[in-house]
Amino acid sequence: MMKITRNRILTLITLVVFAGFLAYSQATFNPYILRIMNLCAIFTIFAVTFNLVYGYTGQFSLGHAGFAAVGAYTAALLTMTPVQKELNFFLEPIVPVLANVQWPFLPAMLLGGVLAAVVGFLIGWPALRLRGDYLAIATLGFGEIIRVLFVNMQRVTNGSLGLKGIPEYTNVYWSWGLALVTIFVTKRLVDSSYGRALKAIRDDEVAAEALGVKLSYHKILAFTLSSFFVGIAGALLANLISTIDPKVFLFFLTYQVVGITVMGGMSSLTGSTVSACLYTVFLEALRPVESPFSIGPLRVPGVPGMRMVIFSALLLLVILFYRRGLFGQAEFSWDWFFEKTSALRARLGRTGKTAPAPSIESEEEERP
Amino acid sequence: MTLSLFFQHLANGISLGSLYALIAIGYTMVYGILRLINFAHGDIVMLGSYIAFYGVVMFFLPWWVSFPLAILLTGVVGIIIERTAYKPLREVPRINLFTSAVAVSFLLENLGLVIFGARPKGFHRPPVMDTVLYIGGAAVVSYTPIIILTALVLFGGLMFVVHRTKVGMAMRALSKDIETTGLMGVNTDQVITFSFALGSALAAAGGILWAIKFPQIQPLMGVMPGLKAFIAAVLGGIGDITGALIGGFLLGIAEIMLVAFMPNLAGYRDAFAYSILILLLLFRPTGIMGEMEPEKV
Numbered sequence: 001m002m003k004i005t006r007n008r009i010l011t012l013i014t015l016v017v018f019a020g021f022l023a024y025s026q027a028t029f030n031p032y033i034l035r036i037m038n039l040c041a042i043f044t045i046f047a048v049t050f051n052l053v054y055g056y057t058g059q060f061s062l063g064h065a066g067f068a069a070v071g072a073y074t075a076a077l078l079t080m081t082p083v084q085k086e087l088n089f090f091l092e093p094i095v096p097v098l099a100n101v102q103w104p105f106l107p108a109m110l111l112g113g114v115l116a117a118v119v120g121f122l123i124g125w126p127a128l129r130l131r132g133d134y135l136a137i138a139t140l141g142f143g144e145i146i147r148v149l150f151v152n153m154q155r156v157t158n159g160s161l162g163l164k165g166i167p168e169y170t171n172v173y174w175s176w177g178l179a180l181v182t183i184f185v186t187k188r189l190v191d192s193s194y195g196r197a198l199k200a201i202r203d204d205e206v207a208a209e210a211l212g213v214k215l216s217y218h219k220i221l222a223f224t225l226s227s228f229f230v231g232i233a234g235a236l237l238a239n240l241i242s243t244i245d246p247k248v249f250l251f252f253l254t255y256q257v258v259g260i261t262v263m264g265g266m267s268s269l270t271g272s273t274v275s276a277c278l279y280t281v282f283l284e285a286l287r288p289v290e291s292p293f294s295i296g297p298l299r300v301p302g303v304p305g306m307r308m309v310i311f312s313a314l315l316l317l318v319i320l321f322y323r324r325g326l327f328g329q330a331e332f333s334w335d336w337f338f339e340k341t342s343a344l345r346a347r348l349g350r351t352g353k354t355a356p357a358p359s360i361e362s363e364e365e366e367r368p
Numbered sequence: 369m370t371l372s373l374f375f376q377h378l379a380n381g382i383s384l385g386s387l388y389a390l391i392a393i394g395y396t397m398v399y400g401i402l403r404l405i406n407f408a409h410g411d412i413v414m415l416g417s418y419i420a421f422y423g424v425v426m427f428f429l430p431w432w433v434s435f436p437l438a439i440l441l442t443g444v445v446g447i448i449i450e451r452t453a454y455k456p457l458r459e460v461p462r463i464n465l466f467t468s469a470v471a472v473s474f475l476l477e478n479l480g481l482v483i484f485g486a487r488p489k490g491f492h493r494p495p496v497m498d499t500v501l502y503i504g505g506a507a508v509v510s511y512t513p514i515i516i517l518t519a520l521v522l523f524g525g526l527m528f529v530v531h532r533t534k535v536g537m538a539m540r541a542l543s544k545d546i547e548t549t550g551l552m553g554v555n556t557d558q559v560i561t562f563s564f565a566l567g568s569a570l571a572a573a574g575g576i577l578w579a580i581k582f583p584q585i586q587p588l589m590g591v592m593p594g595l596k597a598f599i600a601a602v603l604g605g606i607g608d609i610t611g612a613l614i615g616g617f618l619l620g621i622a623e624i625m626l627v628a629f630m631p632n633l634a635g636y637r638d639a640f641a642y643s644i645l646i647l648l649l650l651f652r653p654t655g656i657m658g659e660m661e662p663e664k665v
Contacts (some may be wrong), residue, residue, distance in 0.1 A: 060466065127646070127649075129650070130649055130653065133404075133405045133462075134602075134653065136405070136466065137405065137598060137599075137649075138645070141595075141645050142646070144595070144639070144642055145639040145643065148636060148638050148639040149636075149639065152635040255470060255474050258467065258470055259474070303482050304482075305478060305481040305482045305486070306482055308478040309482050312471060312474040312475040312478050313475055315471045315475075316468065316472065316475055319464065320456055320468070323464060
């Protein structure tokens with residue numbers, strides 16, 4: 001009992017500290033760092049939701065890019081000013097229904113999530129009857145269909161011209177707030193009886209069915225919930241980068257999400273979060289690789305695209321030699337934290353030094 | 369639509385279909401044996417056409433040397449990929465193998481972007497394949513029949529290997545049951561590697577012919593053909609080589625005819641292939657030639 005209270009208090013303190021950190025960064029950090037922080041949060045949502053479907057339910061779905069596109073376009077079209085829309089749709093006028101609406105960010109984003117969830121439900125309902133690789137292909141196909149539709153619906157999405165001038169509502173409060181909500185909801189779900197059913201499906205579908213787990217119901221539940229949050233993340237992305245076109249949502253995006261999740265560890269939300277942040281920061285840190293640099297007398301010409309090569313090679317190495325990823329199935333928890341720190345303190349003995357803080361970003365984890 | 373125009377569309381559809389078929393065979397062979405969707409297959413197609421391109425442009429080889437050499441080298445690349453990225457994962461859950469395939473595909477695409485550059489390159493058709501022929505009133509450029517013929521010849525060769533040689537027999541046995549085949553004294557690793565090499569070589573042939581038909585190559589060119597060929601393989605019943613051929617032709621002809629008869633739907637061409645796939649998966653997941661596989665615990 002004591003422990004639970006202690007953990008709750010610690011979680012609360014961490015959240016407050018984290019909120020303070022967000023407020024501090026929003027006020028003082030430059031836009032470049034803020035954008036990286038926002039992207040971290042968005043990729044966290046992507047990875048956590050992918051983990052829900054793949055890591056916990058065992059369904060290999062590759063539709064992330066498509067659902068993100070639904071959320072992004074919905075939020076973008078609803079938040080843009082009528083003037084901006086007129087400027088954007090110069091080839092063909094926008095459909096009259098959308099021409100004059102302008103919603104605040106929150107309802108627009110929520111509708112983006114809901115629409116993505118509806119699409120997810122409609123896709124999941126037939127597709128989740130398929131297994132393994134077939135499901136992957138079907139969802140990849142659906143993602144591509146959504147993209148092709150968006151390219152062709154000139155009067156709704158402005159086709160391949162994309163949308164420009166989307167208001168930049170996304171800030172670290174929105175992005176990290178929603179990332180925390182996503183983590184929280186997902187964690188509660190996978191720890192509930194539903195979550196046990198999902199894991200049973202992952203471990204052995206036939207056995208789970210024999211034990212009375214309704215396969216399609218649980219799969220669709222996880223899938224729809226995940227697409228809802230993917231839609232939200234898409235909306236955040238659109239209102240962050242302010243320009244979207246169908247090319248943003250190529251399945252390249254899905255591949256990245258798969259990579260992040262695998263690197264973080266299947267069925268570890270901590271892993272997904274840490275991995276998403278590391279990935280985003282790492283990709284930025286690798287920028288110098290792409291510009292010319294010199295080692296002593298040797299001049300290395302910059303190679304654009306080198307970052308992705310390094311990332312994909314790293315991904316392959318993780319899959320081959322470190323199959324568990326960063327965290328495997330482990331999660332961050334306060335109990336674990338204290339066990340580790342006390343062990344560390346014991347090891348350091350009387351050297352008088354304080355134990356260095358563990359490298360995990362504890363702010364992002366909540367364990368009520 | 370006049371009859372000659374129809375025949376032109378048909379020829380176009382068949383040549384596109386034979387490209388799909390060539391690429392689909394590689395998918396189907398690997399799937400038949402390892403139950404793995406080799407996601408990197410489309411990028412092997414890309415690799416094949418780039419090697420052929422550089423053979424001609426950089427090493428000044430005549431095309432009839434460069435093309436077979438490219439097919440050979442791509443087969444070797446297929447072996448390397450199989451040995452490094454797939455073989456270590458054969459004993460772990462299949463989903464890991466699949467993730468590994470996704471990673472290989474990601475790596476090949478990005479390597480392609482870095483090494484070959486993102487800018488599309490013009491692929492020069494050999495003059496033999498660039499003359500206009502008139503067959504029964506329909507005008508076709510000579511590459512169309514050449515593509516179809518090459519595909520059929522390669523398919524014939526493959527059928528010979530699979531059904532008339534010892535290694536082909538081993539391949540067929542492996543697709544039924546790997547363990548048992550191993551117990552019968554077949555070196556399963558070698559046979560698997562061989563089928564990867566064969567599949568990659570056919571993919572390279574498909575890639576070169578693709579570049580002849582659409583003479584512009586770029587590092588992401590393999591993605592679409594790869595996915596379409598996969599659809600073709602599923603259409604024909606994945607795991608079945610003849611099925612891949614039939615599926616490829618069907619898909620190619622259907623796509624071209626869709627655009628020919630309903631030009632205003634041309635933008636939806638890629639969505640069309642996927643719609644076929646999804647409908648098929650829902651109603652007959654085993655495809656045209658596939659056998660129903662009972663669920664095993």
